Amino acid sequence: MTMDDNGDPRERNFDSDEVMKKKDKIFEDILKLLVEELNVSPTDITSDLTIKGDLDFDSLQLYEFVIDLEEAYDIRLPDDLLDNVRTIADVVDLVYDISITPEV
Numbered sequence: 001m002t003m004d005d006n007g008d009p010r011e012r013n014f015d016s017d018e019v020m021k022k023k024d025k026i027f028e029d030i031l032k033l034l035v036e037e038l039n040v041s042p043t044d045i046t047s048d049l050t051i052k053g054d055l056d057f058d059s060l061q062l063y064e065f066v067i068d069l070e071e072a073y074d075i076r077l078p079d080d081l082l083d084n085v086r087t088i089a090d091v092v093d094l095v096y097d098i099s100i101t102p103e104v
Contacts, residue, residue: 026092033068047089073099
């Protein structure tokens with residue numbers, strides 16, 4: 001007997017509704033951090049905002065934001081992956097991907 005499904009086992013464990021719920025939760029957590037850090041209204045934060053352009057983070061704020069995310073999710077966000085992050089949606093995807101990937 002063989003299995004025809006050769007996909008990543010983590011992908012088989014989550015249907016799209018579960019993935020969206022997890023990503024929505026991550027977005028809500030990020031929203032809380034940004035509202036606190038930037039002293040803005042939650043309605044001012046959308047997933048398509050850019051980290052450097054729209055949010056105008058200085059290097060210290062960006063560092064503190066990354067540290068807060070790492071602590072909140074007990075993960076490590078590698079610098080090489082952070083270099084590719086442009087928007088809040090990118091941050092959500094990165095946190096989600098790292099948080100579901102088992103450590104090697």
